[in-house]
Amino acid sequence: xxxxxxxxxxxxxxxxxxxxxxxxxxxxxxxxxxxxxxxxxxxxxxxxxxxxxxxxxxxxxxxxxxxxxxxxxxxxxxxxxxxxxxxxxxxxxxxxxxxxxxxxxxxxxxxxxxxxxxxxxxxxxxxxxxxxxxxxxxxxxxxxxxxxxxxxxxxxxxxxxxxxxxxxxxxxxxxxxxxxxxxxxxxxxxxxxxxxxxxxxxxxxxxxxxxxxxxxxxxxxxxxxxxxxxxxxxxxxxxxxxxxxxxxxxxxxxxxxxxxxxxxxxxxxxxxxxxx
Amino acid sequence: xxxxxxxxxxxxxxxxxxxxxxxxxxxxxxxxxxxxxxxxxxxxxxxxxxxxxxxxxxxxxxxxxxxxxxxxxxxxxxxxxxxxxxxxxxxxxxxxxxxxxxxxxxxxxxxxxxxxxxxxxxxxxxxxxxxxxxxxxxxxxxxxxxxxxxxxxxxxxxxxxxxxxxxxxxxxxxxxxxxxxxxxxxxxxxxxxxxxxxxxxxxxxxxxxxxxxxxxxxxxxxxxxxxxxxxxxxxxxxxxxxxxxxxxxxxxxxxxxxxxxxxxxxxxxxxxxxxxxxxxxxxxxxxxxxxxxxxxxxxxxxxxxxxxxxxxxxxxxxxxxxxxxxxxxxxxxxxxxxxxxxxxxxxxxxxxxxxxxxxxxxxxxxxxxxxxxxxxxxxxxxxxxxxxxxxxxxxxxxxxxxxxxxxxxxxxxxxxxxxxxxxxxxxxxxxxxxx
Numbered sequence: 001x002x003x004x005x006x007x008x009x010x011x012x013x014x015x016x017x018x019x020x021x022x023x024x025x026x027x028x029x030x031x032x033x034x035x036x037x038x039x040x041x042x043x044x045x046x047x048x049x050x051x052x053x054x055x056x057x058x059x060x061x062x063x064x065x066x067x068x069x070x071x072x073x074x075x076x077x078x079x080x081x082x083x084x085x086x087x088x089x090x091x092x093x094x095x096x097x098x099x100x101x102x103x104x105x106x107x108x109x110x111x112x113x114x115x116x117x118x119x120x121x122x123x124x125x126x127x128x129x130x131x132x133x134x135x136x137x138x139x140x141x142x143x144x145x146x147x148x149x150x151x152x153x154x155x156x157x158x159x160x161x162x163x164x165x166x167x168x169x170x171x172x173x174x175x176x177x178x179x180x181x182x183x184x185x186x187x188x189x190x191x192x193x194x195x196x197x198x199x200x201x202x203x204x205x206x207x208x209x210x211x212x213x214x215x216x217x218x219x220x221x222x223x224x225x226x227x228x229x230x231x232x233x234x235x236x237x238x239x240x241x242x243x244x245x246x247x248x249x250x251x252x253x254x255x256x257x258x259x260x261x262x263x264x265x266x267x268x269x270x271x272x273x274x275x276x
Numbered sequence: 277x278x279x280x281x282x283x284x285x286x287x288x289x290x291x292x293x294x295x296x297x298x299x300x301x302x303x304x305x306x307x308x309x310x311x312x313x314x315x316x317x318x319x320x321x322x323x324x325x326x327x328x329x330x331x332x333x334x335x336x337x338x339x340x341x342x343x344x345x346x347x348x349x350x351x352x353x354x355x356x357x358x359x360x361x362x363x364x365x366x367x368x369x370x371x372x373x374x375x376x377x378x379x380x381x382x383x384x385x386x387x388x389x390x391x392x393x394x395x396x397x398x399x400x401x402x403x404x405x406x407x408x409x410x411x412x413x414x415x416x417x418x419x420x421x422x423x424x425x426x427x428x429x430x431x432x433x434x435x436x437x438x439x440x441x442x443x444x445x446x447x448x449x450x451x452x453x454x455x456x457x458x459x460x461x462x463x464x465x466x467x468x469x470x471x472x473x474x475x476x477x478x479x480x481x482x483x484x485x486x487x488x489x490x491x492x493x494x495x496x497x498x499x500x501x502x503x504x505x506x507x508x509x510x511x512x513x514x515x516x517x518x519x520x521x522x523x524x525x526x527x528x529x530x531x532x533x534x535x536x537x538x539x540x541x542x543x544x545x546x547x548x549x550x551x552x553x554x555x556x557x558x559x560x561x562x563x564x565x566x567x568x569x570x571x572x573x574x575x576x577x578x579x580x581x582x583x584x585x586x587x588x589x590x591x592x593x594x595x596x597x598x599x600x601x602x603x604x605x606x607x608x609x610x611x612x613x614x615x616x617x618x619x620x621x622x623x624x625x626x627x628x629x630x631x632x633x634x635x636x637x638x639x640x641x642x643x644x645x646x647x648x649x650x651x652x653x654x655x656x657x658x659x660x661x662x663x664x665x666x667x668x669x670x671x672x673x674x675x676x677x678x679x680x681x682x683x684x685x686x687x688x689x690x691x692x693x694x695x696x697x698x699x700x701x702x703x704x705x706x707x708x709x710x711x
Contacts, residue, residue: 040548043524065311066332125348132350217341220301220352221329234334235306 034245042242058246068250071229077140078225079208082147083201086155094159095185112153120213131218140223147208155200162196198265209255226251299327300588303342304357305335309409309615313596320595326588346371351582354589360396360574364664367404373579374402377590384598388619393574396647405576406597410617412641413570415558416544417533421445435561442509445532454509456531460518461680463672468571468661474498476562476569478652481663486709488700490693499689506683515684538641541634557637565652571661572645617642667707674699
């Protein structure tokens with residue numbers, strides 16, 4: 001439905017949208033530019049916008065000191081692994097809450113979300129002790145488990161919201177046609193909820209990719225992900241800004257590309273059900 | 277599912293990692309000297325066959341990680357990089373393995389370690405951490421600006437002279453600040469500087485009964501001097517300046533003087549500095565009370581009792597902190613790049629003295645710091661710019677925020693001190709120090 005919008009309003013909104021977008025993008029742009037500067041140029045108190053002495057030495061230095069590909073591999077395994085594990089648990093859980101609710105369902109959902117309300121450091125010591133005793137410290141599977149647990153409430157909440165949008169009549173029709181529970185979920189519900197599941201998957205991969213607290217605390221080298229990789233280039237005493245920017249750029253590049261190529265899917269999924 | 281092989285691969289990798297025979301996991305901070313050690317460490321592996329797994333982290337993250345690990349007996353690390361603050365506290369808790377092997381090794385020559393640094397890393401005469409590099413603080417100043425102001429910096433200046441010089445050197449029109457000092461809140465940031473400064477004013481954190489002393493005239497004199505100096509001659513927005521910010525300002529020629537870590541000397545005279553040939557050094561200022569406002573810190577290597585490889589870990593620490601290591605760095609990168617502040621023999625070395633013009637001042641600064649007797653009056657604690665009790669980091673960070681707010685003009689010095697006194701009294705009572 002087309003609406004008549006005056007030209008000045010259109011121009012105004014366009015400018016505002018660009019301004020907000022540039023503001024949000026500015027830190028990433030600055031990181032990008034700094035990664036190609038020399039250390040002294042990076043920290044200059046009257047900084048130049050474009051690199052004056054364009055250099056790739058920061059990337060070489062970063063790779064020489066730390067193994068990017070090992071950390072990137074760990075990041076991929078942990079983020080994709082935890083998201084898939086989360087979906088395997090989350091889809092049946094969300095189905096139960098959306099289509100077979102009890103009077104306690106709302107409370108359970110709220111309880112799940114409440115686990116996200118406590119700062120992570122509050123459970124650091126118990127989790128650390130459990131990891132120590134189960135020999136999960138500095139292991140990729142240990143990290144995958146903790147990341148699944150951290151993101152499970154979000155996965156269930158998102159899926160629950162999408163499933164609620166699906167008419168229960170369709171599922172009932174499938175049931176009347178003799179579909180068993182498993183077939184109903186796999187062949188009827190999941191195909192209809194693909195946009196929702198896809199955006200849940202993408203968002204959780206991004207969240208797990210960027211998680212820094214647990215990935216840094218529970219690893220010591222072998223299972224370190226890209227967040228631990230970035231952290232090793234940060235320093236309060238010394239000149240490491242350009243190298244830090246190069247490391248950050250390397251760390252966010254894969255997820256930035258993933259986000260770029262899947263932005264349609266992501267936006268559709270995130271606004272699913274928002275417009276009725 | 278295509279991801280299964282990847283997951284299986286990861287599992288196998290993780291298992292293979294835990295099964296390997298002699299691998300030491302070393303946690304260290306991200307700074308130039310440590311990164312150099314990491315770069316040279318393949319020689320250690322070639323020599324001994326022991327593999328090294330490096331965990332390099334930013335200082336605060338490192339502290340959080342190793343503290344969590346050691347307090348829970350986690351065993352993730354075999355060698356930890358810790359400072360003079362942690363060493364005595366952790367040794368007392370029984371968390372560190374005493375380095376008796378080093379003390380007994382004649383070639384290692386433990387008596388060559390600088391006494392002030394060795395004292396700070398020992399408990400009951402036993403060495404618990406081996407210093408990798410040590411630092412104190414001193415005055416770095418611009419000779420040209422000092423001359424322009426018609427003044428001459430003495431080797432051992434007083435606070436009065438520093439104040440006079442800072443005001444005379446300030447030239448706001450040309451963006452030159454007479455003095456740059458730390459203002460960013462944090463126990464290792466502004467409070468390291470202010471605690472060291474307060475010692476030269478005769479102030480102390482606690483009396484012999486652990487009662488906080490921020491309501492005493494010595495602390496008021498310290499804070500008043502600091503604030504008026506920074507207001508008259510400091511850079512704009514100083515309350516968010518830490519080491520890096522001041523380093524940048526000084527290197528860009530925007531500070532007449534800077535009182536900070538001795539390790540900064542090689543940066544301000546290095547290739548990134550626009551004023552490298554104009555930098556002079558002097559001892560940290562005093563007030564004629566017999567104590568100077570300089571601190572003492574040593575990044576050191578220690579072995580947690582949770583390590584399964586203590587013997588190999590001690591071998592590594594020996595390699596990284598012995599005299600041969602200094603010679604190796606000198607051969608590879610020149611004497612100016614050798615980690616400073618740990619051994620007497622380094623300061624007697626003519627090559628080092630020639631390569632590092634700041635060597636003499638660094639040694640004198642380190643030697644003049646006394647962690648067991650940091651200020652004029654007697655104190656119940658150890659530490660120059662800190663108090664070696666576990667509660668200090670939290671209390672000092674709170675107080676650091678109050679002093680930073682006073683510098684930003686958000687509260688008066690008197691209010692900041694009164695609130696500091698209340699906060700410290702409350703926390704020390706809760707912790708059971710004040711009965």
